[in-house]
Amino acid sequence: MEKKNIDWSNLGFGYIQTEKRYVSNYKDGAWDDGVLTEDANIVISECAGVLQYAQTIFEGLKAYTTEDGHIVTFRPDLNAERLEASAKRLEMPVFPKERFLDAIDKVVAANEAYVPPYGSGATLYLRPYMFGSSPVIGVKPAQEYQFRVFGTPVGPYFKGGAKPLTIRVSDFDRAAPNGTGNIKAGLNYAMSLHAIVSAHAEGYDENMYLDPKTRTKVEETGGANFLFVTKDGKVVTPKSDSILPSITRRSLLYVAKEYLGLEVEEREVLLEELGDMAECGLCGTAAVISPVGKIVDHGKEICLPSGMTEMGPTTKKLYETLTGIQMGRIEAPEGWIRVIK
Numbered sequence: 001m002e003k004k005n006i007d008w009s010n011l012g013f014g015y016i017q018t019e020k021r022y023v024s025n026y027k028d029g030a031w032d033d034g035v036l037t038e039d040a041n042i043v044i045s046e047c048a049g050v051l052q053y054a055q056t057i058f059e060g061l062k063a064y065t066t067e068d069g070h071i072v073t074f075r076p077d078l079n080a081e082r083l084e085a086s087a088k089r090l091e092m093p094v095f096p097k098e099r100f101l102d103a104i105d106k107v108v109a110a111n112e113a114y115v116p117p118y119g120s121g122a123t124l125y126l127r128p129y130m131f132g133s134s135p136v137i138g139v140k141p142a143q144e145y146q147f148r149v150f151g152t153p154v155g156p157y158f159k160g161g162a163k164p165l166t167i168r169v170s171d172f173d174r175a176a177p178n179g180t181g182n183i184k185a186g187l188n189y190a191m192s193l194h195a196i197v198s199a200h201a202e203g204y205d206e207n208m209y210l211d212p213k214t215r216t217k218v219e220e221t222g223g224a225n226f227l228f229v230t231k232d233g234k235v236v237t238p239k240s241d242s243i244l245p246s247i248t249r250r251s252l253l254y255v256a257k258e259y260l261g262l263e264v265e266e267r268e269v270l271l272e273e274l275g276d277m278a279e280c281g282l283c284g285t286a287a288v289i290s291p292v293g294k295i296v297d298h299g300k301e302i303c304l305p306s307g308m309t310e311m312g313p314t315t316k317k318l319y320e321t322l323t324g325i326q327m328g329r330i331e332a333p334e335g336w337i338r339v340i341k
Contacts, residue, residue, distance in 0.1 A: 001112045001113050003113055003114075003115075003116075003117065004153075006114075006116075008117060008121075008122045008153070008155075009120055009121065010155065011116070011122045011155030012155050013125075013156075013157050013286065014154065016114075016152050018150065018152060018153070019038060019111055020037065020106075021036070021040060021107060021148060021149060021151075022034060022035070022036055022037075022103040022106055022107050023035055023036075023146065023147070023148050024095070024103070025133070025144065025145070025146050026093050026144055026146070026147070027143075027144050031093070031096075031099070031147070034099070034103065034147075036107070036110050040150070042146070044133050044146075045133070045135045047135035047136060047137055048132060048136070048142070049131070049132025049135075049136040049142030050133065050142075052136055052137070053139060054185075054187040054190070055091075055092065055132035055136075055141065055142055056131040056132070056185070056186040056187075057087060057092065057129065057130050057131075057183065057185050057186065058083075058127060058184055058186065059083050059126075059127070059184060060079075060285045060286070061075075061079050061125075061128075061247075061285060062124060062125055062326075063108045063115055063123065063340065064123050064124075064326055065115055065116060065117055066328030066337075067118055067329050069118070070328065070339050070341060071115050071339075071340045072326075072337045072340060073108065073126070073337075073338045074251075074326050074337065075247055075251065076104050077097065077101065077335070077338075078250070079100070079247065080095075080100035082183075082184060082245065083095065083100065083128060083130070083184070084097065085182075086184050086185055087130065089180060089183045090141075090180075090185060091141040092145055093145055095130060095147045100128065104126060104149060105340050107126065107149045107150065107151050108124065108126070108151065108340050109340055109341065111151050114152075116153055118327065121156045122153055123153070123154060124153055124154075125151065125152050125153070125154045125286075126150075126151050127149065127150055127151075127152075128148070129147070129148055129149075130147045130148075131145065131146060132144070132145055133145055156287075157286045157290070162290055162319075163291075163308075163309075163310075164292060164293030164306070164307065164309070164310070165205035165290055165291065165293065166203070166204055166205055166292075166293060166295075166296065166308075167205055167207065167208050167221070167292055167296070168202070168204040168207060168208065168295070169207075169208045169210065169271065169296065169297040170195050170207035170208060170209050172192075172195040172207070172209070173209065173212040174188065174195075174207075174212075174219065174220065174222065174242075175188060175191075175209075175212060175242040176212055176242075177212055177213045177242065178241075179242060181219075181240075181241075181242030181244065182241060182242055182244060182245065183244070184244060188244075192222030195207050195222065196222050206221045206222070206224075207221055207222060208221060208226075209221065209222075210271060211240060211242070212242065216270055216271055216272070217238065217268050217269060217270055218238045218269040218270070218271060218274070220243050220244065223284060223286075224246070224282035224283055224287075224290065225237060225238075225243060225244070225246040225282070225283045226238055226269070226280065226281070226282060226283070227249060227252060227282075227289065227318075228269065228277045228281075229277065229278050229315065230277060230278060231278045231305070233262060233263070233278075233314065234262070235252075235253065235256040235257075235263070235264045235265070236264075236265045236267065236269060236277075237253065237265075237269075237283075238266075238267075238268065238269040239266045239267050239268055246283050246284060247285070248285055248288060248322075249283040251322055251336070252283055252289070252318050252322055254333065255318060255321050255322050255325070256318060259321050260314075260317055262314070274295055274302050275302050278305050278306060278312065279291070279306045279312030279315050280292035280304050280306075281311075281312075281315045288322060288323055289315055289318060291310070291312065292304065293306065293307055293308035293309075294308065
């Protein structure tokens with residue numbers, strides 16, 4: 001299929017409407033068959049559950065053109081499983097895993113002309129999401145829901161390469177103890193908006209959120225997990241019940257251990273031990289790894305030895321190996337790559 005006339009190399013990370021999206025409705029206790037539609041607009045009741053009580057969940061993943069010309073997605077089964085966990089936590093009906101994967105396949109295939117070519121640095125970002133669509137005025141779950149998937153071509157998250165970020169330790173909490181921090185719910189991200197706007201206003205790129213109970217342990221940022229490299233070369237990620245289980249982070253830990261032969265540890269990471277770390281990165285779908293050069297804790301600067309000019313050596317190896325797997329340059333573990341075409 002002929003590609004759209006898009007300047008792929010200069011794409012930003014934003015929304016461009018594509019031709020088809022998938023829609024399925026839940027009513028009377030069952031999901032309908034679902035359809036592909038050209039209509040990008042949603043019409044719902046003014047009293048819909050999503051509008052009144054933020055009953056909405058979502059996922060994010062990408063479709064790539066690999067070195068050998070195939071169009072693939074990366075571990076979409078894990079996105080399906082995470083959406084299921086999110087749905088159960090917010091008392092929403094589960095969208096079956098096989099149907100989720102089929103919906104992703106259909107949207108990518110229908111928008112093949114928008115999947116950027118290999119080597120462009122761009123990808124087709126996919127956004128599956130679900131929301132309460134029926135009217136709700138009392139505080140309770142909606143009775144009807146809509147599941148949708150759209151795609152939009154996006155450029156690399158960082159133009160001109162990933163320069164190390166400066167982040168601050170936030171005074172805000174991202175999640176409550178025993179709350180919804182470990183699911184991908186829209187309400188979690190709404191809570192982070194004021195914190196990120198104020199961080200930017202003060203000259204920081206992101207926030208570091210601490211555990212809400214003791215405020216002594218590192219958790220995550222508003223939209224990414226942390227990954228640290230110790231001075232003796234061990235890869236460490238924070239462990240907490242209120243951290244979103246990042247698919248990128250899980251993949252990086254596997255790559256660190258099985259491909260690079262590094263020691264890997266998932267444990268509580270104390271704020272006071274950050275000065276002993278050699279490297280720090282933020283893990284997520286959008287950028288894979290965003291290097292961090294400096295952490296500011298209420299005026300106290302913690303400067304990572306990896307510096308403010310480029311990724312640290314271990315972070316760079318992790319990034320290059322995982323992106324190599326995604327793009328087909330390096331053989332992937334079984335089941336990681338789903339070939340659509």
